[in-house]
Amino acid sequence: MCGIVAAVAARNIVPVLIEGLMKLEYRGYDSAGLALLNPTLTRLRSVGRVAELAEQAEGQVAHHGIAHTRWATHGVPSERNAHPHVSAGVAVVHNGIIENYAELKQELTADGYVFTSDTDTEVIAHLIRQTLKSTPDLFEAVRLATARLVGAYAIAVLQEWDDRIVLARHGAPLLLGLGEDGNYAASDASALLQVTRRMIYLEDGDVAELRRDGVRIVGADGTAANVPADRPVHESTLSADDVELGDYTHYMQKEIFEQPQALAATLEMIGGAQTLSPNLFGVAAPEMLAGASSVLILACGTSYHSGLVARYWIEQLAGIPCSVEIASEYRYRVSVPDPEQLVVAISQSGETADTLASVKHARALGMGRTLAICNVAESAIVRECALRFLTRAGPEIGVASTKAFTTQLAALFLLAVTLAKQAGRLTPEQEAGYLTALRHLPVAVQKVLALEPAIKVWAKRFADKQHALFLGRGHHYPIALEGALKLKEISYIHAEGYPAGELKHGPLALVDEDMPVISIAPNDALLEKLKSNLKEVAARGGELYVFADADSAVDEEPGVHVLRLPEHYGLLSPVLHVVPLQLLSYHVALVKGTDVDKPRNLAKSVTVE
Ligand code: G6P
Numbered sequence: 001m002c003g004i005v006a007a008v009a010a011r012n013i014v015p016v017l018i019e020g021l022m023k024l025e026y027r028g029y030d031s032a033g034l035a036l037l038n039p040t041l042t043r044l045r046s047v048g049r050v051a052e053l054a055e056q057a058e059g060q061v062a063h064h065g066i067a068h069t070r071w072a073t074h075g076v077p078s079e080r081n082a083h084p085h086v087s088a089g090v091a092v093v094h095n096g097i098i099e100n101y102a103e104l105k106q107e108l109t110a111d112g113y114v115f116t117s118d119t120d121t122e123v124i125a126h127l128i129r130q131t132l133k134s135t136p137d138l139f140e141a142v143r144l145a146t147a148r149l150v151g152a153y154a155i156a157v158l159q160e161w162d163d164r165i166v167l168a169r170h171g172a173p174l175l176l177g178l179g180e181d182g183n184y185a186a187s188d189a190s191a192l193l194q195v196t197r198r199m200i201y202l203e204d205g206d207v208a209e210l211r212r213d214g215v216r217i218v219g220a221d222g223t224a225a226n227v228p229a230d231r232p233v234h235e236s237t238l239s240a241d242d243v244e245l246g247d248y249t250h251y252m253q254k255e256i257f258e259q260p261q262a263l264a265a266t267l268e269m270i271g272g273a274q275t276l277s278p279n280l281f282g283v284a285a286p287e288m289l290a291g292a293s294s295v296l297i298l299a300c301g302t303s304y305h306s307g308l309v310a311r312y313w314i315e316q317l318a319g320i321p322c323s324v325e326i327a328s329e330y331r332y333r334v335s336v337p338d339p340e341q342l343v344v345a346i347s348q349s350g351e352t353a354d355t356l357a358s359v360k361h362a363r364a365l366g367m368g369r370t371l372a373i374c375n376v377a378e379s380a381i382v383r384e385c386a387l388r389f390l391t392r393a394g395p396e397i398g399v400a401s402t403k404a405f406t407t408q409l410a411a412l413f414l415l416a417v418t419l420a421k422q423a424g425r426l427t428p429e430q431e432a433g434y435l436t437a438l439r440h441l442p443v444a445v446q447k448v449l450a451l452e453p454a455i456k457v458w459a460k461r462f463a464d465k466q467h468a469l470f471l472g473r474g475h476h477y478p479i480a481l482e483g484a485l486k487l488k489e490i491s492y493i494h495a496e497g498y499p500a501g502e503l504k505h506g507p508l509a510l511v512d513e514d515m516p517v518i519s520i521a522p523n524d525a526l527l528e529k530l531k532s533n534l535k536e537v538a539a540r541g542g543e544l545y546v547f548a549d550a551d552s553a554v555d556e557e558p559g560v561h562v563l564r565l566p567e568h569y570g571l572l573s574p575v576l577h578v579v580p581l582q583l584l585s586y587h588v589a590l591v592k593g594t595d596v597d598k599p600r601n602l603a604k605s606v607t608v609e
Helices: 016-026 049-059 101-110 121-134 140-145 251-257 259-266 284-288 301-318 351-365 382-384 403-422 427-449 452-462 474-491 500-505 525-540 570-592
Strands: 001-007 030-039 041-047 064-070 085-087 092-097 153-159 166-170 175-178 182-186 198-201 208-212 213-217 297-300 322-326 342-347 370-374 385-388 466-474 494-499 515-519 544-549 558-566
Touching: 001 092, 001 153, 001 166, 001 208, 016 030, 016 049, 016 064, 030 049, 030 092, 041 515, 049 121, 064 092, 064 153, 085 121, 092 121, 092 297, 101 121, 121 140, 121 153, 140 166, 140 208, 140 213, 175 213, 182 208, 251 259, 251 301, 251 570, 259 403, 284 385, 284 403, 297 301, 297 351, 301 322, 301 342, 301 403, 301 474, 322 370, 342 351, 342 382, 342 403, 351 370, 351 382, 351 500, 370 382, 370 403, 385 403, 403 427, 403 570, 427 570, 452 558, 452 570, 466 474, 466 500, 466 525, 466 570, 474 494, 474 515, 474 570, 494 500, 515 525, 515 570, 525 544, 544 570, 558 570
Parallel strands: 297 322, 297 342, 342 370, 370 385, 466 494, 466 515, 515 544, 544 558
Antiparallel strands: 001 064, 001 182, 030 041, 030 064, 085 092, 092 153, 153 166, 166 208, 175 182, 175 198, 208 213
């Protein structure tokens, strides 16, 4: 979603802003813009790629500037709706949604302010200008103006003839970068690695000021926050390579092939251990996990699917009831709170607005046992939860999540085994066996990746299809959902994931020769039942594409194509079976020529509800 970059520095900051926006492209956007101070305002905006904005900005030199990639919410993608929005000499870029913008707009219009866009953001620009009339200091004016906003925002503001940039954060990510020759801000660290590794994460309610020679932060309570006492400076450990494409064509491809390393890094903390310590999840974990009566998992998108797999593991291994809920549903429904329940929020980014709000909602209902499973340290969701487990997938840039998903699964399996151990349901041999299986995962995934050439051949047959059906049973049912999500996200083929046992209750009506049916057929207790389901498809003329295990005994025949994964992997099999589905959607998208890493209408980091 929207990305922000801001810079005040001795160097020419125009290339920094452009490079920063390019690093934020992965978040998803449809237009881009920037405002430079020289000391009067120059605004450049364009619909489409940052590269077009870069062309417009060629030859510009400035030492103060703010820049933005916009993902449309209020108003169509167009130049007039692109940020920055300007009110006289005040320019604003914004990530988030202002919920009371309509009433503010009415008030400002009555006061004579003229709106030139359909955005909610423009009210912020006018509101700051109006406030400046009575409070001529930009920092104070931003504090007063933002106090009137309802909703989520991260903003960067500059004003003609003022040598500062003022920032404010409430419910959308924003961090400061402390440089040698100036100071910077951005929506995430990847945009600022070009100039500094020293970052300060702003908190909700913070208003901050960037000057060439320093920064100032005032917290929600109005008192100055000291750097680094109240807002510690973090040294980013991201390397430039982590966010570069290297020899790959697409980030999604790179991230699929990085899964062995991502899993190994995530599992590094268990080393060669034969037993698991609950402390993996935080210092308070032994007590919090031991007393948990049940588990409630909250997440969105692909992270939700990892939660669905975890439900099978947690109930089977730990014998504790587990429910999984889409965060945007949970936060608005009337539910029955259980203070002893463990609430697990799963999120790659740690910034997904609905997931964050759902944890806050659970806490407001009295549920204090909260655990974040997240790929981004210092993200809002991690900070909101009492316990944390950080997956170490490295930055995930492709909108369609891959390595974040498999590392989430590894983390959730560790959680299930830990809960089982605390419930006294594991023998030491079983515990050691699960740890060995986890440690072997990177090698096992590497072998599955070797199926790519055969999957490429299959992909060609999907490119002219309008629909596809994914089937799985048991803990592979969520993998069918995830396979369908991957395909629809990046190839725009309508795809549904179904538990194979439900075929007869509806989807069988859709099956014909134009509807490929992809089935996950591991050699587990449900294999025979699944084979009967597949016969039902074959009998209706459906073309079957089956991902089996080496010993699954599903044979090729006319209309039935089979690819075998090298080994059956027991409870951890979902981690392996999702990999060929990721490859399949990637190659179908390549054949179709869609924008793999930035599929239309989608955003990587969904910071608005
Ligand atoms: C967006 C992304 C998905 C992701 C979902 C949840 O829809 O495109 O890839 O699964 O958000 O994001 P999170 O960061 O919370 O895992």
